[in-house]
Amino acid sequence: MAATVQIIEKNGAGGTATDKTSGNIRFKNADNATVDTANPMVKPGAGVDYSFEKWLRMNVSGGTYTEITNVKAYMDGGNGLGTGVTLYAKAVASYATPAEATGTGGYADAFTYTSGSPLTLGAGPYTSTGEKADHLVMMLTVGTTVSGGITPSETLTLAWDEI
């Protein structure tokens, strides 16, 4: 048997969870999990426009396993989001209501986290069901060189060891 794992997006003061394992995550200027064109990122006249944070976390919803360890996240190494778009990531233990980012302090470019150098979310061991490891907090900026429209999707991987 194996653990049944979801990736959830958490929103609002209470951290309402939405299963995003195979559902699109839309970076926008609002705190919600809805994939729509409301509250879009805006090309700035100068500087960058920051998105609201996306708080993502591993959630074991069922299955049978002994323990999970070594939870990590990484990208494919190449930013395919387009010119002027930068994606940032960091690990945070405790949930806070997602806010519009105001800077990049504490973050690193998400595409610097690769399969060879992933972002560690928790060593574990973790057991039973529920949310596990740190939150993966991501936010996106668009700069003055960005083109309009919806960006291509990018490949985020969440990996873990399990016995």
Add this chain to the structure above:
Amino acid sequence: MPVHQITRDEHGHQIGSDGTITVSLIGNGKMFKRRAIKGVGTEGAQEVCWLVCELDGVRVYQSGRNVIVSRADINP
């Protein structure tokens, strides 16, 4: 992509199988599953499961018909 099952045989050896390929660990090593969800947040998300068998610092990674033997820590 099937998720491997890890069991022990009557001699206490760890046995990992994806239902087609079986890997047996003879000795005091460790065996675990390295699982991943690739493409999180997209409609093309895929689950991946590697069987990892480590003995004296050497790891065997098995996924389908592909096997890697290395001392490196490799992620899917």
